[in-house]
Amino acid sequence: MVKQKKLVAVLAVLFLFTTAAHNVFAQASVQDIHGRYLIEHDYRPSSSLARTGWLSDYYPELLGTPGDSKVYYFEGSKPGGTLFVGGGTHANEIAGIMAAVMMIETLNVEAGRVIVVPNMNSSAIGNQEREPELPAYTSRGPSWISIRTSSGIRYFKYGSRATNKAHQGVADPSGGYVHPDSSEAPLAGWEFRNLNRAYPGRSDSGLTQKIAYAVMQLLIKEKVDVAFDYHEADAGGRLANMMVANPKNIETAAGALFDLELDYGLSLKLEPSNMEFRGLSHREWGAGTDAQAFLIETPNPAMVADAPDDVDVVNDPENPLGSRVAKHLYATIAVVRLFSDEHPDKAIRFSGLPGFEDLSDKGLGPYLQ
Amino acid sequence: MKRFILICAFIAALGASAFAQQSTAFAEKPALVTAIGQSADFEMIKVLLNRAKVPYTADPLVKAEKLDGSAKTLVLVVGASSKGLGAAGISAEAELVRTQALLKKAKELKLSIIVMHVGGAARRGAMSDAFIKPCMEAADFAIVVAAGDEDGLFTDLAAKAKINLAKVDRISSAGAPLAAAFK
Incomplete structure (x- = not known):
């Protein structure tokens, strides 16, 4: 007793x-009553949120796995096209996540629909274990970032580039990772857990491939017209400050980059998808769905090869988080404007996002809920 | 004396201005635009031509034998991209051979040639410079984003070729001199 x-x-x-x-x-x-594996992010949607759903709605085998993730749907009162925005494909690329969160918290959609998945790889956001075979930049950074807002200090999770090995369900290939449709040389074995090498995904492989499969099903089922994948790169590297576009929509990308320079003095480089290099979102989304597919890269100081482990990813003097988030959002706006002008029957109109200079100068705090 | 100095200064300023920007439209329409080095800057120049309402055809890999005189001006978007060359399935050496043949045929057909280098420092280096030099030697006019001419390569080549060079701060500023070059 x-x-x-x-x-x-x-x-x-x-x-x-x-x-x-x-x-x-x-x-x-935790797992909710439906068996969903959840990470409870503190995201506070704007009043124009129509509903939320899950990636597992598009591929039920994700239900109850660490690969499931919340999907936010915003709908305008007028018909139009559909914009998809994904952040956190690589969960250490925090500006991509926070740009998606800024959309969730401020967006007011007038025409068409906007679908946002702020954490495309939910397993990677909860994974910051430094694996010896992965380069340090893939997991370097704080576990959380904090941002002072009008409702107090808020915390947002920072993760790593790859799916948690324990969640993947299939071991990394010992001979290196080769995309099933690729004829290129093998990548490092851990790239098997890189969501942006996994598209169009598979239902009979590891968790990363299943997430990719679910995202493709979402793009197809929701008839997405314009799709963005938000990323970050080494602040001093070739990829930083770049828009990558599927060849089928590269003219829209080029026009948008001109408008960004003219309207905001923002210069981004342009690169087309390499159609021989398989598995990347912009390549596979564009080829496998009707969507115009784009990827944005902003400069993350934590991804510089020799950055210190305590690097400040929010208040970096050269590339503060606010300016990186502004680049993502305004590159998206520029593309959507051109797309809407060229396809008036599928126009996507929204407002509510903070101004480019305001966000760049003041950071995210004044604009988050 | 003071008046003389002022007049001299005015004339010098006019001369400098004329050198910095093509003041007289010289290029006939339509244009043919191609990528020398297969960089994505080619796409940006297509947008500039569209917005300037210059009729053109675009072929990043056009060969000399395709030049038949229907296009009156050749716009060369210069800058090497190893990724772009790889995607196009062409080696840097083969691209240089294509370029030289293109320039020779364009001269035979008396086409106007405009060189555009808008990729800044990222489109410089040994491979890009190998494309830049023959193009500048054959050009009638060149437009360059200043970050690509920090070492003065374009300035020197333009002086040697005795052609006008428009240096602009940004790619979006390249549209005005490009539009002004067409009759």
Whole structure:
């Protein structure tokens, strides 16, 4: 009887500790009543949110796995086209996640629809284990970033580039990763867990491939017209400040980049998808769906090869988070404007986002809920 | 004396201005635009031509034998991209051979040649410079984003070829001198 009481007491303490820890960190891996594996992000959608759903709605085998992720749907009162925005394909590329979050929290859609997935790889956002075979930049950075807003300090999760090895379900290939449709030389084995090498995905492979498969099904089922994948890159590297576009929509990208220079003095480089290099979002989304496909790269100081482990990814003097988020959002706006002008029956109109200079200068705090 | 100095300064300023920007439209329409080095800057120049309402055809890999005189001006978007060359399935050496043949045929057909280098420092280096030099030697006019001429290569080549060179700060500023070059 005494032993039973002790056991109950220990369990009660454990329960209280778990609950307290969950409240303190506002994020824990739990499963809801449907068996969904959840990370409870503190995102506060604008009043124009129509509904939320899940990636597993498009591929039910994701249900209850760490690959499932929340999908936010915004709908205008007028008909139009559909814009898709994905952040967190690589969960260490925080500006992509925060640009998607800024959309969720401020967006007011007037015509058409906007679908946002802020954490495309939910497994990677909860994974910051430094694996010896992965370069340091893939997981370097804080576990959380904090941003002071009018409602207090808010915390946002920072993750790593790759799916958690424990979640993938299939071991990294020992001979290196080769995309099933590629004839190129093998990549490092861990690239098997890189979502942006996995498209169009597979239903009979690892978790990363299943996430990619679900995203493709979303793009097809929702008849997405314009799709963005938000990324970051080494701040001093070739990819930083670049828009990559599928060849079928590269003219729209080029026009948008001119408008960005003229309207905001923002210069981004342009690169077309290499159609021989398989698995990347802009290449496969464009080829496998009707969507015009784009990817944006902004400069993340934590991704510089020799950056210190305590690098400040929010208040970096050269590339503060606000300016990186502004680049993502305004590159998207420029493309959507051109697309809407060229396809008036599929126009996508929205407002509510902070101004380019305001966001670049003041950061995210004044504009988040 | 003071008046003389002022007049001299005015004339010098006029001369400098004329050198910096093509003041007289010289190029006939339509244009043919091609990529020398297969960079995506080619797409940006297509947008500039569209917005300037200059009729053109675009072929990033056009060969000399395709020049038949129907296009009156050849616009060369110069800058090497190893990724672009790879995607196009052409080596840098073969691209240089294509370029030289194109320039020779364009001269035979008396086409106007406009060189555009808008990729800045990222489109410089040994491979890009190998394309830049023959193009500048054959050009009638060149437009360059200043970041691509920090070492003065374009300035020197333009002076040697005795052609006008328009240096602009940004790619979006390249549209005005390009439009002004066409009759």
